Amino acid sequence: MDEERQRILKMMEDGIISLEEGERLLRAKGSAPSPEAQEGGKEDGKGGSSESRRSGAYRTDKKAGGSQKRKSKEDPFAMLSGFFDHALDRVKRFDLDFNFGPSVDFQHTFEHDESEIRSLDTFIQNGSLICQRWEGSTIRVACQVKAYTEEDEDSARREFIEGTDFDSRSGKLRFASRSGNYKVQAVVYIPEKSLDKMDVSTFNGDIRIDGVQADNLYVKASNGAITVLHASAGYLAVETANGTVELKEGRIGSADVKTWNGSIHYDGSLTDIEAEALNGAITARYTSVSERSRALLSTTTGSIKVIAPREIRTEGVLRTNVGNYKCLLDNIEVKEEKSEFMQKYYQFVSNSESAPTLRLEASAKTGTITVQDHE
Numbered sequence: 001m002d003e004e005r006q007r008i009l010k011m012m013e014d015g016i017i018s019l020e021e022g023e024r025l026l027r028a029k030g031s032a033p034s035p036e037a038q039e040g041g042k043e044d045g046k047g048g049s050s051e052s053r054r055s056g057a058y059r060t061d062k063k064a065g066g067s068q069k070r071k072s073k074e075d076p077f078a079m080l081s082g083f084f085d086h087a088l089d090r091v092k093r094f095d096l097d098f099n100f101g102p103s104v105d106f107q108h109t110f111e112h113d114e115s116e117i118r119s120l121d122t123f124i125q126n127g128s129l130i131c132q133r134w135e136g137s138t139i140r141v142a143c144q145v146k147a148y149t150e151e152d153e154d155s156a157r158r159e160f161i162e163g164t165d166f167d168s169r170s171g172k173l174r175f176a177s178r179s180g181n182y183k184v185q186a187v188v189y190i191p192e193k194s195l196d197k198m199d200v201s202t203f204n205g206d207i208r209i210d211g212v213q214a215d216n217l218y219v220k221a222s223n224g225a226i227t228v229l230h231a232s233a234g235y236l237a238v239e240t241a242n243g244t245v246e247l248k249e250g251r252i253g254s255a256d257v258k259t260w261n262g263s264i265h266y267d268g269s270l271t272d273i274e275a276e277a278l279n280g281a282i283t284a285r286y287t288s289v290s291e292r293s294r295a296l297l298s299t300t301t302g303s304i305k306v307i308a309p310r311e312i313r314t315e316g317v318l319r320t321n322v323g324n325y326k327c328l329l330d331n332i333e334v335k336e337e338k339s340e341f342m343q344k345y346y347q348f349v350s351n352s353e354s355a356p357t358l359r360l361e362a363s364a365k366t367g368t369i370t371v372q373d374h375e
Helices: 003-014 019-028 050-055 076-098 153-163
Strands: 058-063 066-071 104-113 119-134 138-147 164-169 172-177 182-191 195-210 213-223 226-229 232-242 245-261 264-279 282-286 293-299 304-308 313-320 324-327 332-340 343-350 357-364 368-373
Touching: 003 019, 104 153, 104 164, 119 138, 138 153, 138 172, 153 164, 172 182, 213 226, 226 232, 282 293, 293 304, 304 357, 313 324, 313 368, 324 343, 357 368
Parallel strands: 119 172, 119 182, 119 195, 195 213, 195 226, 213 232, 226 245, 232 245, 245 264, 264 282, 264 293, 282 304, 293 357, 304 368, 313 357, 324 368
Antiparallel strands: 058 066, 104 138, 138 182, 164 172, 313 343, 332 343
């Protein structure tokens, strides 16, 4: 067995690449894995195989006189991926399950004087949530409601109001619709003032943030896309299990962005961003860069594309396992470059005499990393 084949099998064993990716690489090298290699070769002292470790499955080995089920060690990443796929499928089925039968449509608006409000917490179980700035002096929540019930509109409206949280305490205003019997499309109107903190979340539905101001802004969707436009925040945290994330034209100090299944697109000026996509591409387009700008980008199965202003200095480190990289900036000075099997590393500086500086670290296991200036 040659050295490269051993390294591929080792990466399959450690869970760095999947079985399918390993098989493709072995075929490309002219040697497909044997059934024993696919099952991890030698069995451990407990009788498990590397294949069953990755899949978390049971394998039955027939022997003389009977059969014995063997449970192997489970790879955490494979378990997490399997759990996510199963959970996502349940979410989608859940959405389809309750959106049927008779329904009643109506509108209702909640309103509160914002003079003492410093914090806002909003949640929708099923529907969509929009938070936007307006010129009024109150915080207003306008709801378009579809109630899945056989009752009349007045009864459905009364039950919706009684079952919805809308109250304030110690400077914090809370709005929450937690019942799966309603599909609520809510628009939250926020006066032109900065809040200390905003929490915006949905279980099943998209979120859109437009023009709001907060020292700390937290946005989370279990199943839905997230869009943040023209927002101003010292710190921004965005997370969705299933959906795309778009950040555009805002003034954000630092941001943590994560999606399990979807792409991330950033367009604007951001001092510090950490973005992770488990299964999706990342695109970061900088319109301007401050002196201390930093970008830490990583994806498992997707690609990464960074577009930077032509005149700035860029200090970059690019890493990939089975993907590739392309650095198309001007005036590049290569600090270090490695192109070993299953491990590629590229460190560079562009426009070394220029300022300000973008410090970039990008990592993609299987995809391509591209760094370029504005076209």
